[in-house]
Every structure is written in C-alpha cells, then in structure tokens.
Amino acid sequence: MIQITGLTKVYRKGAPPALLDLTFDARPGLVTALLGAEGAGKSTALRLMLELERGQGVTLFDGRRYRRLRRPEREVGVLLPGPGEGVAAVAGHPGLRAHSHLRMLAAAVGVPARRADELLEQTRLAAVAGQRLRTFSPGMHRRLALAAALLGDPGTLLLDGPTEGLSPRNVEWFHFFLRSFAVAGGTVLVTTRTPQEASQLADRVVTLDHGRLVADQPVAEFRRTRLSREVAVRGPQMARLADLLVSQGAEVRRDGSVGLAVAGIDRTEIGELAYRHGILLHELADRVVEQPAPRVVLPTASGRSGHLRVRPAAEAEPGPDPAAEPVTVPVPVVAPGIERVPAPVTEPGAPTAREPEPVPDTEAATTPQRRAPRRQGDASLPTRALPVAVVAAALPALGSPVPGTPAPRLAEPGQVGAAIEPAPTVAVDRLFRDDLLPAADSARVRTRGRHESTDLLADDTVRLRRLTSGATAASTAASAASSAPSSAPATTDDHRSE
Amino acid sequence: MRALAYELRRLRGLRSTWLLIAAVLLGDVAVAAVLAGQAPDGPLAAPVGVRLLTAAVPLIPLPFAALGAGVLGALSYGHEVRHPGLPASLVSYPRRVRLLLAKLLVVGLVAAGLALATLLLDTVAVHLALPGGVTVAAWAEPAALSARVSEALTGAGLSGLSDLPGVLAPLALVAGHGVPAALLAFVLLAVVAAWTGVLTASLTRSAAAGVLLLCALPPLLESGVALLLRRTGRPWLARAAELLPFQSGIEWAYGGAHGTAAGSAALTDPALLVAVSAPAAVLLLAALLVQAGRRAL
Known part of the structure; x- marks a missing residue:
C-alpha cells in the first residue's frame, strides 16, 4: 500500500510547478499506472516518493516514509531509468558482467548470491549472465534492472517507464510479469506515456497533466472515457456506405480521402451491410482511438507579488499576451447567491479543498483578485443563485466510485480567477468537458458527441457546480431539473462576453 | 558490513581495477630499472636508493603507486555517481556515510598492498639492473645499517647482510640507514593518495575532476608547506623530496644545489606525517559535510 499525499515540486521560484499536490493511493493486488505525456511530472513524482528530490508532500509505504524503512530494498523494489537517455539507459557499469553486477547488488x-542467480533465471538472462553489460540491448538492461529491483523480494514495486522504447516482445513480457506480481498480492506503481499501455497493464489509471492529477479512474472507466473503439473502412464507394451506416445509427466521420471511421457499430455488421448492398471494401479493421487527454491551464505566479500570469492551454490559440493584463483577469461564472455566505472563498466542503497552492505567495496573490470580480457579479446577477446551488446539491447524490477522485481539480478556488485563458471558447469547452465528476462523467460520456446540446448544458452546470462546490444549497433536486437548463445558456453567454 | 561486501565485489568485478594495478606495477618496474641503470658509480646514497625503490620520477606530482591508488579511489567513487546500482537505497545519510567509509577502507587496503608490491618488485628490478660499479653501502658495512635492522641481524647471529645467502641480496637495498622509515612513509603516502582520490571525486562528483584535483594537490601543498617551513627554518624538505618528487624535480630541472645534501630530519618526523595526512582528514570532513546536503552519493 502506497499512500501518496500532496506531492508538490517547484523547480524555480515563479516557475509553474512541476508537480502540484498529487494525491492518490496505490493498493496491494493492483497495478496502478501513472499516465502522462512527457514532462507531465511522472518521474518527478516517483523521485519525490523516494525522496530522491526535495519537495513537499509525504509518501507512506505501509505507513512509513521510504528513508525511514529499515531495509528499503526488502520492502520496495525500485526501477528508475539508469543514466543515458530513454532507450540508451543502462542498468549498471558497462564493464561489469551481468552476474557480477547482480551479485554485487x-x-x-544483504541477500545471498544465490538469489541473484535465481533472478537471472527468472528474467531470462541466465544465458547471457557471463557477458559484460556493454553488450546488452535496452531490453536486457531493463530486465536486469528489474532483477536488481527484485533482489530483496519486495512486496511493492515502483517502476519508472519500464517498457519505454522496448520491443513488443519485451513489453509483453514486462506486462505479464507485472500483472502476475500484482495478482500475487504485490503493489505495483508504474509510469507510462501511452494510454493504450495503461489500459492493458493497469487496474487503476492516474492521469497527470502538467504536474496535476486530472483523473484517477479504474481501468474500465478509463477505457470508456479515454479510449474509444472505431472501425476503419476504406473503399471506392464510401459516400453510399456512409449514408447506410448513418441510417443504421452509427457515427461516421471521414478519414482521409477514401476512408471512413465508424463508431457505434460492429465490424462484422459493417461488412454484412456492405455485402448486402454490394459495396466494395478495401479495408475493414478495428482500431482504438485515444481521446484527447484532459488538459489543465496553469496559473503561475509572475514572481511579482500581486500579479498573476496565465499560461494558455496547449490547444488554445495564441491570445493576447497574458502577462500584459494581469489584474483584469475575469471570473468566468459568478456564483452570486453563494457569495453572501461567508464560506465560499475557501470552499471548505469541496473535494478540492485538499489541493493547496504550489507556492504560498500564489495563494496570497490570487485571493484578493478572486474576491473582487465575484462581488461585482454578486450585485449584477442575483437570479442565478438557485440553479447553481441545486446542482451542487444534486451531484453528490449521484455518488462517486472513488473517494476524492478526479473531480474538479481544475476549478479549484484559487485558480478559477486565473485559469481563464485568453483563447476562444472551444478550448474552454474542451477543458471543462474533460474534467467532470466521475459520476456525471460516466453517465454522460456515452452520449458525448451525439447530443451536443445536452452536453453543453452539462458542461455549464458542472462548471457552475465546481465554482460553487461545497457551497450551501438548501434547494431540492426536483427544482434543479427544471431550472438548470434555463440558466445555463445565460451563464455561457455571460462567460464568453467577459 | 554489507557495504564492505558490496565494495569488494564491485572492485573485483571490474576489469579496469586489474588493468590499472598491472599498469602501475609495470610502470614501476620499468622506471626503477631505467633509473638504476643510470646510477653513478660508487656507493649508493640512501635518498637515491629510496627514489629508486619507489620509482619516483621527477616532475610527476606523486609516485606511480600513489597516483594509481588515487585513480583507483576516484574511479571507485565515480562509479557510484555514473552508475548508481540502487540509487533509492542511498537516500538516507547513514547509508551513504557507511558506503563512503567502506570505500575508504577497501581502497586504502588496496593502496597499501599496491605500495608493498611496488617495493617488492622494484627491489628485485633495481637489484638486477644496478650497474657493476655501484655499491650499496648496507651490503658491506654494518655501520650503514639502520639500528633496527642491525639489532635484528645480531639477534640472528649475523654480523652483516653479506652473511646472508645470495638470494636475499636485494634486502640490502632496503636495509640502509633511514631507508625503512622512508619506505613506510611511502606506503602511508599511497594510502593517503587513495583516500584523497575517493574524497576529491566525492566532492566534485566526477572521477576525472577528482584525479585532476588529486594531481594538483601535492604541488600546491608541497610549495605551501615548504615555504612555511623555510620561513620557520626547519629543514625537512630534503628528505621529503625523496617521497614527493615534484619539488625535487624542480630542483633537478633548475639545478638547485642546496636540496639533496642538507636533509637531517627523519621521514617519520611527526610534522611530515601530519603534513601528508592532514589534507585527507580535511577532505573527509568536507565530504561528510557535503554528503549531509545531498540525496545521492
């Protein structure tokens, strides 16, 4: 059991945090994957867990910090990439033979040399045990590093990109090994870059983006929300086929000049349909498409106290220089009625309350600005209080599968004011849609893309909820159903005009 | 204990260790043989004898064996920096200190062994390579023997080294007046150099930088200490020159006449021993302090 609480790392003062308040658990018997693009902070997180780097946050391995473990190698096996970039990472000194390297470790x-030889057998390196490490391939290096991590027969494994850049065979071997390790009751925490790998390997997927946790899902939910199956079809009569498919209720989009990507209908059904109508097909294949990862927009301290700088989202169009207008950052949606309650500034009951700011002075800097615009909204938009509060009350009732999971990491109080990107609404839309409560998410995602209008509503309501999360709400769920739709468009317009 | 076992296995498993030791010994023998071949006729002076046995080449900051031991030490530390075996298990300070001490111990023992092997091989080489005209004082005259050696010999019922069988003739080379002390000091120098190599590499986190720093230390120290002592008027420089060849190299190159004859202080002079081992102690302290602020060795 690994309990990770509030890992935070800021490399330079004023720079965006490499890791911000990462909190999750890795449970025994499960493979937990830490998923994120390059630079998302996966390796930093792992190094912070082992206290190889300085930072904030605490990681407990069965209740103790790593450096306080009496015999750390006996309890936690660690595989970090060796020196050398990516694939070229080596497990040890190139002049050593594999068996002497492992016996040395x-x-x-403090285990007998016999154990090293056993592990060489287990990792299928026994045949090359007498060779020097400079003759080893990346896959062999990785397996040797795994053998080194397993020397003390630990119950927990921490692996940083164990399959990066390996051949499919080696990847398969690694997956098999890690899965069986977890099945035997071990705790496995592994980082990976590709969602496909995460879905194959893990039981639980924690998604990181720019150092923040954006989702913490069981793998089934992860597959549903982040990976979608579709069928690639190619042939000369695609327009006709597309019409037929649409009439069957499938989702069809063009894929290149003579191809279609079809979702919502089975491959065999497409083939039969084409056969019945005499349509020639050149290709008919299943594939898995990755949904865009949720993104976060980072508020950063400019280094000058009292000023905020906003970094645009990756997919946002380059807007006006964000740093040029630091103080006029607007608040997207105001939650007027709520503001009268003294609580909302800190939003105590929200699941987001456990996310502190990266740097203490950021919080200090953002707080006054956050208040000012809200007060304005308070006066101008008094009628919107009811629906907002109602949604906030209704959502917890849906229940979330995981305590304290993905939820509104984005819309955490201190960031809301700052998180407005200067980009068009598309980005905003995407931004918020990907970051829903798990309950709302699972209910809604299946219909995503087909019912755009309801989708939008959901987005807005969720956004509202987030801003007011934890706020007091005395209204009933029944009135929420009726009033939310009417208020949502208004808030959208309002937000965009701001 | 585990750290010691680890370090021993590490040192044994690397080919570079054995290559380095072999290279040092070969170089020693070759230099000793060449120097012995150039020795002038007549009785062999004790300082010259020491220089022959330790294969000290002028203008190299340290004798070969000490240099080799230092490089071994620096590589030993550089290995941990470049290829940390289990980096995560070295996060805690006591473990790092334990590994550092294990390294010092193992490398120090290896250095002492290397110095002794050097002396042994050089004695044989010098004995074989000395021209016929050169006489070793201790060979013929019992008066030239150091006190301890003559005591041991009289205890055994011998009046001089010439009574011994011919196979042991090289013993005469190391038995001269004041020579054994110089040879002990040589072993000490090799050990100190090895420690210095480990510690400089530890401070710079790089084997190459560690070796460079190790080479730079003796000239700096020597000139500094010599300057200091010359000012206070203590004449140990000449004898130290047998061990630390750099200064003597300068004198040799610039024709300084005053050096060689003036020596009177013994090499076991506490001042000299302290001067040799003080840098290692200071470095050890610095390394321990620096380690406290690090997360990896």
Whole structure:
C-alpha cells in the first residue's frame, strides 16, 4: 500500500510547478499506472516518493516514509531509468558482467548470491549472465534492472517507464510479469506515456497533466472515457456506405480521402451491410482511438507579488499576451447567491479543498483578485443563485466510485480567477468537458458527441457546480431539473462576453 | 558490513581495477630499472636508493603507486555517481556515510598492498639492473645499517647482510640507514593518495575532476608547506623530496644545489606525517559535510 499525499515540486521560484499536490493511493493486488505525456511530472513524482528530490508532500509505504524503512530494498523494489537517455539507459557499469553486477547488488542488499542467480533465471538472462553489460540491448538492461529491483523480494514495486522504447516482445513480457506480481498480492506503481499501455497493464489509471492529477479512474472507466473503439473502412464507394451506416445509427466521420471511421457499430455488421448492398471494401479493421487527454491551464505566479500570469492551454490559440493584463483577469461564472455566505472563498466542503497552492505567495496573490470580480457579479446577477446551488446539491447524490477522485481539480478556488485563458471558447469547452465528476462523467460520456446540446448544458452546470462546490444549497433536486437548463445558456453567454 | 561486501565485489568485478594495478606495477618496474641503470658509480646514497625503490620520477606530482591508488579511489567513487546500482537505497545519510567509509577502507587496503608490491618488485628490478660499479653501502658495512635492522641481524647471529645467502641480496637495498622509515612513509603516502582520490571525486562528483584535483594537490601543498617551513627554518624538505618528487624535480630541472645534501630530519618526523595526512582528514570532513546536503552519493 502506497499512500501518496500532496506531492508538490517547484523547480524555480515563479516557475509553474512541476508537480502540484498529487494525491492518490496505490493498493496491494493492483497495478496502478501513472499516465502522462512527457514532462507531465511522472518521474518527478516517483523521485519525490523516494525522496530522491526535495519537495513537499509525504509518501507512506505501509505507513512509513521510504528513508525511514529499515531495509528499503526488502520492502520496495525500485526501477528508475539508469543514466543515458530513454532507450540508451543502462542498468549498471558497462564493464561489469551481468552476474557480477547482480551479485554485487545482492551483497549491498544483504541477500545471498544465490538469489541473484535465481533472478537471472527468472528474467531470462541466465544465458547471457557471463557477458559484460556493454553488450546488452535496452531490453536486457531493463530486465536486469528489474532483477536488481527484485533482489530483496519486495512486496511493492515502483517502476519508472519500464517498457519505454522496448520491443513488443519485451513489453509483453514486462506486462505479464507485472500483472502476475500484482495478482500475487504485490503493489505495483508504474509510469507510462501511452494510454493504450495503461489500459492493458493497469487496474487503476492516474492521469497527470502538467504536474496535476486530472483523473484517477479504474481501468474500465478509463477505457470508456479515454479510449474509444472505431472501425476503419476504406473503399471506392464510401459516400453510399456512409449514408447506410448513418441510417443504421452509427457515427461516421471521414478519414482521409477514401476512408471512413465508424463508431457505434460492429465490424462484422459493417461488412454484412456492405455485402448486402454490394459495396466494395478495401479495408475493414478495428482500431482504438485515444481521446484527447484532459488538459489543465496553469496559473503561475509572475514572481511579482500581486500579479498573476496565465499560461494558455496547449490547444488554445495564441491570445493576447497574458502577462500584459494581469489584474483584469475575469471570473468566468459568478456564483452570486453563494457569495453572501461567508464560506465560499475557501470552499471548505469541496473535494478540492485538499489541493493547496504550489507556492504560498500564489495563494496570497490570487485571493484578493478572486474576491473582487465575484462581488461585482454578486450585485449584477442575483437570479442565478438557485440553479447553481441545486446542482451542487444534486451531484453528490449521484455518488462517486472513488473517494476524492478526479473531480474538479481544475476549478479549484484559487485558480478559477486565473485559469481563464485568453483563447476562444472551444478550448474552454474542451477543458471543462474533460474534467467532470466521475459520476456525471460516466453517465454522460456515452452520449458525448451525439447530443451536443445536452452536453453543453452539462458542461455549464458542472462548471457552475465546481465554482460553487461545497457551497450551501438548501434547494431540492426536483427544482434543479427544471431550472438548470434555463440558466445555463445565460451563464455561457455571460462567460464568453467577459 | 554489507557495504564492505558490496565494495569488494564491485572492485573485483571490474576489469579496469586489474588493468590499472598491472599498469602501475609495470610502470614501476620499468622506471626503477631505467633509473638504476643510470646510477653513478660508487656507493649508493640512501635518498637515491629510496627514489629508486619507489620509482619516483621527477616532475610527476606523486609516485606511480600513489597516483594509481588515487585513480583507483576516484574511479571507485565515480562509479557510484555514473552508475548508481540502487540509487533509492542511498537516500538516507547513514547509508551513504557507511558506503563512503567502506570505500575508504577497501581502497586504502588496496593502496597499501599496491605500495608493498611496488617495493617488492622494484627491489628485485633495481637489484638486477644496478650497474657493476655501484655499491650499496648496507651490503658491506654494518655501520650503514639502520639500528633496527642491525639489532635484528645480531639477534640472528649475523654480523652483516653479506652473511646472508645470495638470494636475499636485494634486502640490502632496503636495509640502509633511514631507508625503512622512508619506505613506510611511502606506503602511508599511497594510502593517503587513495583516500584523497575517493574524497576529491566525492566532492566534485566526477572521477576525472577528482584525479585532476588529486594531481594538483601535492604541488600546491608541497610549495605551501615548504615555504612555511623555510620561513620557520626547519629543514625537512630534503628528505621529503625523496617521497614527493615534484619539488625535487624542480630542483633537478633548475639545478638547485642546496636540496639533496642538507636533509637531517627523519621521514617519520611527526610534522611530515601530519603534513601528508592532514589534507585527507580535511577532505573527509568536507565530504561528510557535503554528503549531509545531498540525496545521492
């Protein structure tokens, strides 16, 4: 059991945090994957867990910090990429033979040399045990590093990109090994870059973006929300086929000049349909498409106290220089009625309350600005209080599968004021849609794309909820159903005009 | 204990260790043989004898064996920096200190062994390579023997080294007046150099930088200490020159006449021993302090 609480790392003062308040658990018997693009902070997180780097936050391995473990190698096996970039990472000194390398580490761990030889057998390196490490391929290096991590027979494995750049065979071997390790009751925490790998390997997927946790889902939910199956069809008569498919209720989009990507209908059905109508097909294949990862927009301290700088989202169009207008950052949606309650500024009951600011002075800097615009909204928009509060009350009732999971990490109080990107609404839309409560998400995602209008509503309501989350709400769920739709468009317009 | 076992296995498993030791010994023998071949006729002076046995080449900051031991130490530390075996298990300070001490111990023992092997091989080489005209004082005259050696010999019922069988003739080379002390100091120098190599590499986190720093230390120290002592008027420089060849190299190159004859202080002079081992102690302290602020060795 690994309990990770509030890992935070800021490399330079004023720079965006490499990792911000990462909190999750890795449970025994499960493979937990830490998923994120390059630079998302996966390796930093792992190094912080082991306290190889300085930072904030606490990681407990069965209740103790790593450096307080009496014999860390016996309890936690660690595979970090060795020196060398990516694939070129080596497991040890190139002049050592594999068995002497492993026996040397066995001596350091305090296990007999016999154990090293056993592990060479287990990792299928026994045949090359007498070779020097400079002759080893990346896959062999990785397996040797795994053998080194397993020397003390630990119950927990921490692996940083174990399959990066390996051949499919080696990847398969690694997956098999890690899965069986977890099945035997071990705790496995592994980082990966590709969602496909995460879905194959893990039981639980924690998604990081720009150092923040954007989702913490069981793998089934992850597959549903982040990976979608579709069928690639190619042939000369695609327009006709597309019409037929649409009439069957499938979702069809063009894929290149002579191709279609079809979702919502089985491959065999497409083939039969085409056959019945005498349509020639050149290709008919299943594939898995990755949904865009949720993104976060980072508020950053400019280094000058009292000023905020906003970094545009990756997919946002380059807007006006964000730093040029630091103080006039608007608040997207105001929650007027709520403001009268003294609580909302800190939003105590919200699941987001456990996310502190990266740097203490950021919080200090944002707080006054956050208040000012809200007060204005308070006066101008008094009628919107009811629906907002109602949604906030209704959503917890839906229940979330995981305590304290993905939820509104984005819309955390201190960031709301700052998180307005200067970009068009598309980005905003995407931004918020990907970051829903798990309950709302699972209910809605299946219909995503087909019912755009309801989708939009959901987005707005959720956004509202987020801003007011934890706020007091005395209204009933029944009135929420009726009033939310009417208020949502208004808020959208309002937000965009601001 | 585990750290010691680890370090021993590490040192044994690397080919570079054995290559380095072999290279040092070969170089020693070759230099000793060449120097012995150039020795002038007549009785062999004790300082010259020491220089022959330790294969000290002028203008190299340290004798070969000490240099080799230092490089071994620096590589030993550089290995941990470049290829940390289990980086995560070295996060805690006591473990790092334990590994550092294990390294010092193992490398120090290896250095002492290397110095002794050097002396042994050089004695044989010098004995074989000395021209016929050169006489070793200790060979013929019992008066030239150091006190301890003559005591041991009289205890055994011998009046001089010439009574011993011919196979042991090289013993005469190391038995001269004041020579054994110089040879002990040589072993000490090799050990200190090895420690210095480990510690400089530890401070710079790089084997190459560690070796460079190790080479730079003796000239700096020597000139500094010599300057200091010359001012206070203590004449140990000449004898130290047998061990630390750099200064003597300068004198040799610039024709300084005053050096060689003036020596009177013994090499076991506490001042000299302190001067040799003080840098290692200071470096150790610095390394321990620096380690406290690090997360990796």
